Each structure stands twice: as C-alpha cells, then as structure tokens.
C-alpha cells in the first residue's frame with residue numbers, strides 16, 4: 458500500500474488541488490482546508506469493489 462494513501466482532487470471549484478489522503482479517514486485539502494467526505498460504503502458489494510479498484514489504480 459502506498460504511504461501516501463489515495464489520491465484526491467479537491468472538490469472546491471476554485472481550488473482543484475490534487476493531494477493524497479495519507480491513509481486518513483477524513484482527508485483535508487492542504488491548500489484550502491476542505492474536508493473530503495468519503496461515502497460510507499462498508500457493505501460487501503459492487504460499491505466496495507469499485508472503491509478497491511479505484512485505490513489500486515493510484516498505487
């Protein structure tokens with residue numbers, strides 16, 4: 458697993474900073490401080506698999 462965690466793009470339109478969550482549950486944009494809200498998809502199913510695939514892609 459990458460030490461940087463998952464890559465995110467800030468949801469703030471005027472920011473759009475790309476950053477890594479550093480494996481934290483609530484990643485915060487280092488530039489504007491916006492907290493990224495991650496959907497709670499802990500149920501076993503397609504959604505969870507999709508999340509795993511997304512994480513793998515950035516490692």
Ligand SMILES: [Zn+2]
Nearest residue numbers: 467472486489
């Ligand atoms: Zn930001």
